[in-house]
Structure formats: C-alpha cells, structure tokens
C-alpha cells in the first residue's frame with residue numbers, strides 16, 4: 261500500500277467530511293469563498309453536542325461560573341482600548357517575482373539571503389502590517405465615525421460587561437464568565453481546512469481571581485481542561501502540555517500553559533495544527549472592569565498566534 265503524503269491525507273479528510281455531511285465549503289456552487297465552511301446535517305450535531313457538553317460542564321455544573329452572550333459588533337473604542345486596532349496584525353511580505361503574499365515568518369532564509377518559499381525569488385518587499393480584523397460600518401454612512409469590526413475574539417464582551425455581570429450574579433472572586441460565539445479573523449492565507457479559517461467559533465472562559473491566587477488556579481484549570489478532553493474521548497497521550505517560557509509570553513501574562521492536541525502534520529509552520537486550550541494567567545491587578553484595565557491587555561500578537569489554535573472551529577480558552 262502506498263503511503264499518503266500530508267496533503268493527500270488532508271484531501272481525503274476534507275472529501276470524507278463532505279461526503280458524510282459534516283463540513284461543506286461555504287458558497288460552493290458559486291465557486292466558494294476561501295477560509296469559510298458550512299456545517300452539514302451531521303456536522304452541526306457534532307458541533308452542538310460539543311458546545312452543549314462544554315456549557316454543561318463549565319457553567320451549569322459549577323457554582324463559580326456564569327454565562328453570557330455578547331454581540332459580535334461592539335463600539336470601536338473597545339478594539340482601540342484592547343490594542344487590537346493597533347496591534348492585532350501580521351507582518352506581510354510580497355514577492356515581486358511570483359506575487360505571492362506571505363507572512364513574514366514564512367520567509368525562508370538561505371545562506372543569509374531571504375527567499376520566497378513559493379518561487380525561490382529574492383525580490384521581496386519590506387514587511388508591512390496587515391490588520392486581521394474584518395472592518396465594517398454601522399449605520400447608513402460609510403465614514404471613519406461609523407467604523408467597527410467583526411470581533412476577532414469573544415473575550416472583550418466579557419471584560420466590557422464584567423461590572424454588570426458582577427452586580428447581578430452575586431459572585432465573589434474567584435469566579436468566571438463563559439461565552440460561546442463566533443469570531444472572525446481575516447487570515448491572509450487560510451488553509452488546512454478548518455484549522456485556519458476566517459470565521460470560527462470559540463468556547464471561552466475568563467476566570468477572575470486575586471493576583472496571588474493566579475498561578476495556583478492556572479494549574480487547577482490546566483487539569484480541568486485535560487479532564488474535559490479525556491471525557492470527550494481524546495487520549496491523554498495525544499495531548500501535549502506545554503508551559504510557555506517567560507520570554508515568549510505576552511506582557512500581561514504571568515503564566516501560560518497550552519495543552520495541544522497533536523494532529524499529524526497539519527500545519528507545521530505555525531503550530532496551528534494544535535488544538536487549544538491555552539490557559540493564561542494574566543497580570544490584571546483588579547478584576548477588569550473598566551477601560552484602563554482593558555487597555556492593559558494590549559496583546560502580543562506573535563505570542564498569541566503561536567500558542568492559540570483551533571480545530572473543528574472550536575477553541576476552548578481558559579484565561580485566568
């Protein structure tokens with residue numbers, strides 16, 4: 261029997277998912293749209309089962325977590341304050357020879373010279389930032405004052421509503437707010453099926469605690485995540501728990517572990533093959549309730565890209 265290459269294997273998975281009614285390409289009869297997927301009759305059941313189970317375990321069966329469901333569009337000020345408008349970017353390089361547009365970290369270096377990984381050309385532009393948020397306009401006029409973005413993560417609604425949730429839920433620290441919802445990223449090179457798509461769904465818990473409890477709770481949530489993955493049938497030996505070294509963490513992070521699901525050779529270049537969750541202990545002194553706290557969370561995009569990831573549109577991120 262011949263051995264399949266990685267791309268042949270991926271093709272087989274994509275076509276199996278289509279034939280069995282799990283996942284179809286979005287707008288396929290009109291030629292499709294890259295990086296977007298529709299879930300078919302079986303796919304939607306699988307996804308719903310997973311979401312329902314996550315919600316049951318994370319919210320209904322716990323006394324210290326409540327849920328919420330935030331809007332996808334938010335005031336632009338949120339994305340300014342969170343740092344997304346300025347820093348949620350990927351540096352991009354264009355190859356003048358073959359016109360390929362590449363993330364700067366995909367450029368290969370041979371004998372000290374930078375080369376296009378597609379054609380081998382050396383005529384490359386300087387890196388330029390490209391914001392990954394989808395821009396849109398609210399209301400009838402399309403000008404600067406009406407700009408906002410499709411949310412690139414679900415966390416911001418949780419932070420922005422922290423005070424309201426605290427007031428009505430009678431919770432005391434430590435407690436968490438969970439949310440499941442769509443997020444959007446205008447990936448330059450969506451690829452590898454649902455592993456890097458432009459629209460996806462996140463399952464997210466923000467767990468708020470006093471700073472001195474952070475690292476202990478980080479350990480606790482890491483174990484909880486591993487238990488969860490065991491319960492949905494992922495063998496422990498397929499999970500790889502990584503403690504991210506100090507120098508690779510974002511500045512707001514006091515500790516970060518990520519338990520990755522090992523998928524075979526899906527996306528070696530960016531580790532996007534690996535399923536989250538990431539468990540981050542953020543250095544927020546008080547519970548994030550106001551804008552100045554949110555702005556502390558200005559993120560380090562590189563660390564985010566490397567350590568968060570998706571699979572089957574689902575990320576479970578536990579942020580402490």
Ligand SMILES: [Zn+2]
Pocket residue numbers: 355356357358359360376377378379380381
């Ligand atoms: Zn090229």
